[in-house]
Amino acid sequence: MMAENVLHVENVTMQFGGVIAVNNLTMDIGRGEIVALIGPNGAGKTTAFNCITGVYEPTNGLVSYCGGVIARNHPRGKMKKLYSGENADKYLDAPAGEKAVVSHTPDYITSLGIARTFQNIRLFKSMTVFENVLTASHLRRTSNLFSATFRLNAKEERQMREDALALLKTVGLDGVRDDPATSLPYGMQRRLEIARALSTQPKLLLLDEPAAGMNPQETNELTAFIREIREQFGLTVFLIEHHMNLVMDISDRIYVIDFGRQIASGAPAEVQNNPRVIEAYLGVDNNG
Amino acid sequence: MKNKKLRNNILTLILIALVILYLSWLQANSSEHSYAIAILERSAVYAVVAVAMNLLTGFTGLFSLGQAGFMLLGAYTYAILMVPEASRATVYRMFQGNHWITFSLADVFGTAGASAALGMVIALILGGLVAALFAWLIGLPVLRLKSDYLAIATLGFAEIIRAFFQWDTLGPLTNGANVLNGFPYFSSVMSFWLVAGACIAIIVLLLRSTYGRAFRAVRDDEVAAEAMGISLAKHKMISFVTSSFFAGVGGGLLAMYQCMAQASNFKSSMTYEILLIVVIGGIGSITGSVLASFLFTACNEWWLRFLDDESLGVPLFRGGFRKVVFAVIIMLIVLFYRKGIMGDRELDLGAIGRFFRTLPSRLRARSRGKEAR
Amino acid sequence: MPVSVLAQHFLTGISLGGAYALIAIGYTMVYGILRLINFAHGDIFMMAGYFTIFSMAVFPWFVSIPITILATVALGVLVERVAYRPLRKAPRMSVMISAIGVSYLLENLATYLFTAIPKNYPEIPFLKKIFQFGSVSASLVTLITPVLTIILVFLLMQLINHTKMGMAMRAVSKDMETAQIMGIKVDSTISMTFVIGCTLAAIGSILYFTDRMTVYPYSGSLPGLKCFVAAVLGGIGSIPGAVVGGFIIGLCETALVAAGYSTFSDAFTFILLIIILLFRPTGLFGEKATEKV
Numbered sequence: 001m002m003a004e005n006v007l008h009v010e011n012v013t014m015q016f017g018g019v020i021a022v023n024n025l026t027m028d029i030g031r032g033e034i035v036a037l038i039g040p041n042g043a044g045k046t047t048a049f050n051c052i053t054g055v056y057e058p059t060n061g062l063v064s065y066c067g068g069v070i071a072r073n074h075p076r077g078k079m080k081k082l083y084s085g086e087n088a089d090k091y092l093d094a095p096a097g098e099k100a101v102v103s104h105t106p107d108y109i110t111s112l113g114i115a116r117t118f119q120n121i122r123l124f125k126s127m128t129v130f131e132n133v134l135t136a137s138h139l140r141r142t143s144n145l146f147s148a149t150f151r152l153n154a155k156e157e158r159q160m161r162e163d164a165l166a167l168l169k170t171v172g173l174d175g176v177r178d179d180p181a182t183s184l185p186y187g188m189q190r191r192l193e194i195a196r197a198l199s200t201q202p203k204l205l206l207l208d209e210p211a212a213g214m215n216p217q218e219t220n221e222l223t224a225f226i227r228e229i230r231e232q233f234g235l236t237v238f239l240i241e242h243h244m245n246l247v248m249d250i251s252d253r254i255y256v257i258d259f260g261r262q263i264a265s266g267a268p269a270e271v272q273n274n275p276r277v278i279e280a281y282l283g284v285d286n287n288g
Numbered sequence: 289m290k291n292k293k294l295r296n297n298i299l300t301l302i303l304i305a306l307v308i309l310y311l312s313w314l315q316a317n318s319s320e321h322s323y324a325i326a327i328l329e330r331s332a333v334y335a336v337v338a339v340a341m342n343l344l345t346g347f348t349g350l351f352s353l354g355q356a357g358f359m360l361l362g363a364y365t366y367a368i369l370m371v372p373e374a375s376r377a378t379v380y381r382m383f384q385g386n387h388w389i390t391f392s393l394a395d396v397f398g399t400a401g402a403s404a405a406l407g408m409v410i411a412l413i414l415g416g417l418v419a420a421l422f423a424w425l426i427g428l429p430v431l432r433l434k435s436d437y438l439a440i441a442t443l444g445f446a447e448i449i450r451a452f453f454q455w456d457t458l459g460p461l462t463n464g465a466n467v468l469n470g471f472p473y474f475s476s477v478m479s480f481w482l483v484a485g486a487c488i489a490i491i492v493l494l495l496r497s498t499y500g501r502a503f504r505a506v507r508d509d510e511v512a513a514e515a516m517g518i519s520l521a522k523h524k525m526i527s528f529v530t531s532s533f534f535a536g537v538g539g540g541l542l543a544m545y546q547c548m549a550q551a552s553n554f555k556s557s558m559t560y561e562i563l564l565i566v567v568i569g570g571i572g573s574i575t576g577s578v579l580a581s582f583l584f585t586a587c588n589e590w591w592l593r594f595l596d597d598e599s600l601g602v603p604l605f606r607g608g609f610r611k612v613v614f615a616v617i618i619m620l621i622v623l624f625y626r627k628g629i630m631g632d633r634e635l636d637l638g639a640i641g642r643f644f645r646t647l648p649s650r651l652r653a654r655s656r657g658k659e660a661r
Numbered sequence: 662m663p664v665s666v667l668a669q670h671f672l673t674g675i676s677l678g679g680a681y682a683l684i685a686i687g688y689t690m691v692y693g694i695l696r697l698i699n700f701a702h703g704d705i706f707m708m709a710g711y712f713t714i715f716s717m718a719v720f721p722w723f724v725s726i727p728i729t730i731l732a733t734v735a736l737g738v739l740v741e742r743v744a745y746r747p748l749r750k751a752p753r754m755s756v757m758i759s760a761i762g763v764s765y766l767l768e769n770l771a772t773y774l775f776t777a778i779p780k781n782y783p784e785i786p787f788l789k790k791i792f793q794f795g796s797v798s799a800s801l802v803t804l805i806t807p808v809l810t811i812i813l814v815f816l817l818m819q820l821i822n823h824t825k826m827g828m829a830m831r832a833v834s835k836d837m838e839t840a841q842i843m844g845i846k847v848d849s850t851i852s853m854t855f856v857i858g859c860t861l862a863a864i865g866s867i868l869y870f871t872d873r874m875t876v877y878p879y880s881g882s883l884p885g886l887k888c889f890v891a892a893v894l895g896g897i898g899s900i901p902g903a904v905v906g907g908f909i910i911g912l913c914e915t916a917l918v919a920a921g922y923s924t925f926s927d928a929f930t931f932i933l934l935i936i937i938l939l940f941r942p943t944g945l946f947g948e949k950a951t952e953k954v
Contacts, residue, residue: 053515110517122512124505126572126632135501139517145526148497149490157498200517351754429939435753436698440889441938444931447886451928556882557768560761567758608773615766622762623747626755 004031005067006204006236007052007114012061013085014047014260021047023260024086025061029204034230034237036251038244040280044260045240046119049206053116054106060085065204070109072102111139115202117193119209119240123181129192130177134164136199164199170232171195171225187218191225198233205229207239211246219243223250248272256280304485311478325477327585332477332484333541334581338565339488339574340534345563346571346632347495348527349507351435353559354426355535357446360453360554361422362415362536364462367549369411370394370471379463379470386460394472404472405479412483412540419536422449423529431524443556453551465551473544480541487534492574494530503527564618569628576630587614665796670919671912676803676872678911679810683865684884685891685903686817687858693834693898694854696753700760701740703885704767705859709733709866710782710876711775717783730863737859738852746848764882771878779875788871806868807908813861814904821900826853834898883927887914890934896947905945 007029014022022044029035037045050056051071052063059079063071074091075083094100110116124132137160143153151157168174171191176184181192190210197205210226211219223246230237241247247254248268256264256271258280264271271277311328314321337355344350372394377385397407430441452458454465462468474480494500502523505513514520543549561584569580588610594600595610621628684706691699712732716725744763748756788802821827829850832840841847869884870876891910895902910930917926937944 055511055515105519105521106511106514107517107519110515116515118512118515122509122515124508124512126504126508127501131501135498135505135518136516138498138502138505141498143498145494145499148499149494151493151497153498160498196516345754351757429935433938433942436696436757437893437938437942439757440698440893441935443886444890444934448928448931448935451925455924557765560765563758563761564765571754606773608769608776611769612766612773615762615769619744619759619762619766622755622759623744626748626751 005029006031006033006065007238008062008064009048009052010062010064011087011090012048012051012058012063013087014044014051014056015059015079015083015085018082018084020085021260022051022058022257025257025260025262027255027262027265029236029238031236032230032234033252034226034239034250036247036254037238037240037257038242038247038254039257039263043257045257046208047260048257049116049208049240052109053114053206054104054109057103059083060087060091062091065109065112065114068112069098069102070104070112072100074100076101107139110200110202113201113203114206115197115200115204116206117190117197117208117210119212121186121189121193123189123192123196125180125182127181128178129173129181129184130164130168132181132192133167133196133199134160136196137163137201140201167195167198170198170229186213190214190222194225194229198229202235204236204238207237207241209240209242211241211243214243216245219246222246226250307481308478311481315476315478323590327582327589328477329480329545330589331582331585332480333538333545334562334565334585335578336484336487336541337535337538337562338569338577338581339491340531340538341562342566342569342571342574342577343491343495343503343534344527344531345566346573347500347507348503348524349435350431350524350527351439352442352528352531353439353556353563354442354446354532355562356554356556356559357442357449358419358423358532358535359539359542359558360446360449360551361419362412362539363543363549363554364453364468364539364551365415365418365536366411366540366543367468367471368461369414370408371468372399372470372472375470379468380460382464382466383459388460399472405474408472408474408544409483412537415540416533416536419539420529420533423532424525427525427528431521431528443559446554446556446559450551450554462551467548467550468543469548471543473547480545483537483541487537488574488578491530491534495574499523499526567628568618568621570630570632571628572632573628573630573634575635576628579629579635668794668797669799670915672797672799672803674912674915675908676799676806676868676911677915678908679806680865680869680907681884681888681891681911682810682904682907683813683861683868684888685895685907686814686900687862688889689892689895689897689900689903690830690854690858692892694830694837694851695745695749695756697745697756697760698889700757700885701744701763701767702858702862703881703883703888704764704771705733705737705740705881706862706866706869706885707771707876707878707881708736708767709859709863710870710880711771711780712863713867713870714780714783714876717785722785726867729867730860733863733866734856734859737855737862741852741855746851768878768882775878777878779877779880782870782874782876785867785871800872802868802871809864809868810904810907813864814900817857817861817900820857826850830854887927887930890930890937893934894937894944896944899944899946902944902946 005028007027009025009027012022012025013020025048037048039045047056051058054071058071058073060074060083062069072091072094075088092100124135127135141148141156143156147153165174165177168177171194173188173192173195176188181189184192194207194210211222214222226237227250229235251268253266254268254271255262256277263276263280264274314325314328318325337359341355344352368389370393371379373390373392376387380387393407393411397403426442426445430438433441453462456464458464495503502513502518505516505518506520506523510520565580565584566577568584569576569578592610592613595605595613596607598606684702687702688699691697691702709729712729713725716728720728740763744759745756748759788800790801791798792801792804821830829840829845830853832843832845833847833850837847887910888907891906892903893906894909895904895906913929914926917923917929
């Protein structure tokens with residue numbers, strides 16, 4: 001029996017103009033799981049992330065987090081005519097007491113407990129390593145503009161700084177904490193991004209290609225690291241990745257998408273031997 | 289580390305004390321130093337507005353060209369509220385003495401001593417609040433625009449505000465296109481800098497707080513900032529309203545300096561000058577903006593005046609040359625010293641100290657190196 | 662209001678609109694290719710006015726007009742070369758600040774060289790000839806302006822759509838880096854854009870100032886902003902849009918002055934700008950651009 005459902009993605013379709021990037025995606029993630037989303041380049045994985053975190057408003061479908069709907073939409077306006085996906089009528093009306101269209105900005109979604117990292121690292125370039133992590137705790141403040149400006153929140157500020165420092169120690173970056181974030185080597189920048197995301201105190205962590213550009217040793221370290229932070233912070237992890245070793249090693253379950261559609265899901269061993277998955281990655285051998 | 293901080297703080301306090309002493313001495317000998325006093329007063333005004341603009345443009349990344357409009361709102365609020373009721377009939381004579389505001393803060397607080405000063409400060413704050421209110425209204429639709437469009441939209445709003453303040457129908461309130469004067473003002477250069485200092489100090493405190501970090505995040509990468517839970521709409525608005533509040537206070541200070549308020553003074557060229565001051569000082573440096581305000585005013589009003597002097601007999605020197613030279617210097621800075629005087633760093637007293645202390649040893653190393661060759 | 666008065670105002674409106682259209686094209690072309698609001702364009706237009714004043718003092722009109730056009734183009738290309746090209750890789754704010762700096766420089770230079778006192782614009786004799794149509798009278802320049810504008814725009818569209826240079830401009834507008842990789846000479850394409858924009862601005866200035874009769878150092882700043890609004894109204898990046906925008910603004914401004922609200926004719930343009938930016942930021946003919954995260 002699956003643990004409490006943390007993320008529920010239902011029939012999510014994302015259409016840009018005439019192109020469907022994510023097609024009728026349905027996924028579930030339970031508390032404490034590490035779930036991977038894999039697929040060839042351009043399959044729509046980051047777009048799926050963007051639909052979950054509020055960067056995009058899905059064209060159709062529903063996303064709920066810990067039982068509450070955080071995104072819900074059906075083809076409206078120009079999309080009504082253009083929509084070429086499925087389940088166009090399923091989300092027209094909402095159940096009693098709920099709204100038919102739900103849309104939130106990414107910062108609200110982060111405040112609910114969903115944090116993410118980016119495929120192309122997006123650190124705050126003008127800040128130091130320490131400041132990058134410290135800034136991400138801003139959303140958990142209880143002080144307001146006046147108390148923050150006039151230093152009436154000294155206790156809270158001190159706590160934020162201690163927490164940021166502790167996070168840096170956890171990821172092993174406290175030695176470089178006053179260095180400009182952009183001066184770090186690539187692998188350390190990736191770790192910094194994860195530390196920064198952790199600073200928002202998430203329950204669900206979305207990692208977009210965390211191992212990109214890493215060598216096998218770094219990838220191994222990352223694998224151990226992800227397991228550690230799941231334990232230490234009680235996280236649920238959803239990751240996009242291309243490094244198959246990492247994926248097979250660490251995932252409890254895997255979803256595979258290609259051309260925006262889910263083509264397989266299940267435990268690593270099942271997925272690995274699924275002929276459709278092999279075909280998607282390697283192409284079909286027409287001669288045998 | 290703690291000793292360094294303590295030492296720097298003590299040095300800063302000593303510096304501030306010296307400045308206060310200097311300003312008091314100047315004021316005491318005001319008749320011989322009227323030029324210096326005028327420049328210091330004017331640079332106080334520009335310093336406030338430049339730092340406020342830096343908060344918005346340098347630290348939050350929002351390119352707004354509406355400063356003149358907010359200064360205008362602050363100047364007029366101050367002037368309108370502070371003209372004594374007895375003088376109003378004369379001031380509003382172009383409108384047959386009609387005036388809509390019939391109470392005056394100057395009457396409430398009197399015209400002498402600490403009470404008068406309190407009245408002036410309150411009027412300045414009210415000016416800032418009016419500017420902040422308009423900023424909030426304008427910001428609601430405008431802050432989500434892309435940077436170039438935000439610039440033009442805020443420029444447009446500033447022009448619209450100016451047109452309204454020059455409108456005859458609002459004459460009994462604003463005195464239309466005529467000058468508003470007769471209100472009390474700060475008589476000492478010290479007061480200007482006290483107010484300016486307080487404003488700048490508050491902005492610095494804000495920038496060093498968690499909100500300041502949020503502003504910088506918005507500037508560095510909006511997408512990442514949002515993903516880290518920082519609401520773009522909310523923080524852009526906070527920055528915009530705060531910056532406009534202080535621009536309004538700056539406007540009130542300007543009215544006091546000029547002893548008058550007139551809408552035609554607040555053209556977009558004033559915004560451009562503030563922008564250029566911010567660029568010269570360094571976008572993202574508070575001390576840079578303060579230094580540049582002083583340099584700009586001093587050059588403009590005093591040090592470069594000789595360029596306008598035909599009697600010197602140098603070819604090219606005549607009226608208007610000063611501004612041309614000035615404009616060329618600005619272009620040189622924009623093109624070759626884009627970081628401005630301070631870049632995005634602040635004045636580091638420790639660094640200056642180190643520079644001088646290590647001078648002898650560095651010079652010795654240099655000469656040794658030369659001998660070795 | 663009698664038809665003849667309406668017709669009179671209409672003529673004035675489209676004549677002003679034509680001049681605005683020619684200047685607006687300069688803004689929209691430069692924005693399309695460099696993503697830069699060329700704050701200095703209005704001041705280049707003002708300098709063109711002065712160029713005409715000085716060349717007409719020495720040469721007859723048929724020599725002066727080409728001289729004005731050449732001088733304006735030279736100025737525009739110089740500005741691009743010195744103030745914009747070095748900052749091409751810099752963040753957008755820096756280039757805009759540079760444009761503001763150039764505008765500041767040109768205005769102060771004009772004040773220094775020509776004093777702030779308005780100078781009289783020379784009369785090009787035949788342009789001021791009055792024609793009568795019933796109770797409506799108009800000078801030749803008023804009648805020529807819209808016609809000339811349409812012809813020039815037509816020629817420009819031919820250039821953009823049917824010549825190699827035009828194709829190069831369109832390519833650089835869409836994607837500068839790729840255009841460069843494909844072998845297009847980006848620098849000369851951009852210079853050409855400025856040449857065209859300044860030529861049209863020079864012609865626009867002759868038509869505009871012949872009606873105005875005086876030039877002073879700040880004659881370009883407000884018309885410049887208005888023409889930028891016209892470009893935004895039509896859809897920034899679209900030349901036909903800039904033309905339509907110019908005519909609309911010219912007509913509205915004339916209507917407001919005729920109705921007695923001249924103090925607001927300037928503010929009105931900005932109100933219009935705000936409305937466009939809020940409800941239809943891509944303008945009448947612009948294209949929507951989606952941003953990839």
